[in-house]
Amino acid sequence: MSSVTAADYGWIRSSSSSSLFRYALEVGYTLTLVRGVSPTAVFGSVRAEPRGVCVGLGELVEEHGEFLEDWDDWPESSLVGAFTVPGDGGDWTLVLDLGGDLGTRPGFMAALSVGTRAVSHSSNGGKPMHFFHWYENGELRTTFESDAVRTGSTPDDLNALIGEVGLNPHGDDAPDVDRKAAVFALTERLTGLRVTEELLRDAEYRLGEVPEGPAEEWQGVTIDITDAHGERTYVRVERDQL
Template identity: 70%
Template sequence: MNAATAADYGWIRSASSVFQYGLEMGYTLTLVRGISPAELLSVAGAEALGACEGVGEFMEGHTEILFGYEDFPESFLAGAFTVPGEGGDWTLALEFGGDLGTRPSIMEALSTGTRAVSHSSNGAKFMDFFHWYEDGKLRTTFEWPAERTGSTPDELNTLMLEVGLNPAGDQRPDVDTKAAAFALAERLTGVRVTEELLAQAHYQTGEVPEEPAAEGEGVTVDVTDAHGERTSF
């Protein structure tokens, strides 16, 4: 039985950790069982960009895209690779400043017939999210452990307690909730994420376009002047 807890992921806070950039910049880490990295990137609508050897090269590619725009970035770099886990191979996808693993349309498609789990942070705003999808359905999601939604919001309560999260109220001050999110993802996937795994992975990369903003409904105003003529705008 997988017994991962927050203590197993204390390395993410180390000053020398390869993950420090993700905590500062924001990140999303997604795990999907039974699909290939290329399939995941295709479902996400990514333009394939080739491979990166190690997280250092991947971060360089991310920075190149980030600063390639004069104003707000219109895309982000996602990197994916295969890892062993519960029930077979999984694809791990990582982004810095991206949101692939938080878009419902992508996660529903990725999880059809299988399982998908993601956790994320937007860095400086201290907003952290966890998502568990099963066969195209959002089962449990939360920003704060005590405020869960989804079709089965309470199903992970026992696991949450075991990894160090409190689904009933205030969190323990001695538990790193971000490390606990890593541990909860491991409980659901069997994938142990280590610093060495991220540092040495062979990333297949793709450039994912930002999600377009929803268009507001237009409003037509009719104005009638003193001569009875109407103008619409």
């Protein structure tokens, strides 16, 4: 098994001009990995409109900027790039949705993972909301925003891996650990796929325009408050508890 940790993903915060992933962190993104499902099948499952091909993350960022210019207000769809790369158990499709929520849609992820595994993580850009999802054969096994507050059918199954990549499933994370880098490392532990700056920079992306997803029936609410003294209160209340 891979021994990757958060330290192996320090490149996502690089100040170098080549660190194009900084754009994804700024505008928001979802990065989804699914085993054994082609980009064509992924796009077909969400009725994405094909938008051609681009080479490299730099071109994808340019395409995304032009895509946003076509909308007078906030777009009602998102531009998604996908390509296939080897990982544990065969080929995986990597789907990068800039500014969109594709990898956080429960219906899409459940259907995508039937008979296989799908893992996604995301950020909504300016607001401090970062999610992780692990699906196995149509079932949401573990999901979290704070790694110490997990839900899913098996919320504790990843506790050992969460600790090994640098997080703390039982309390506050160490202040010097980059939580986003740690989530990249956790994703690699589950997929065997190392996402590098070079991989994203040089890949040939198949592009698709994904329509806005249907409204999902809400399942619960999260209360996340930090007071003036830096004390954080984080509570997840499920719908059946209300």
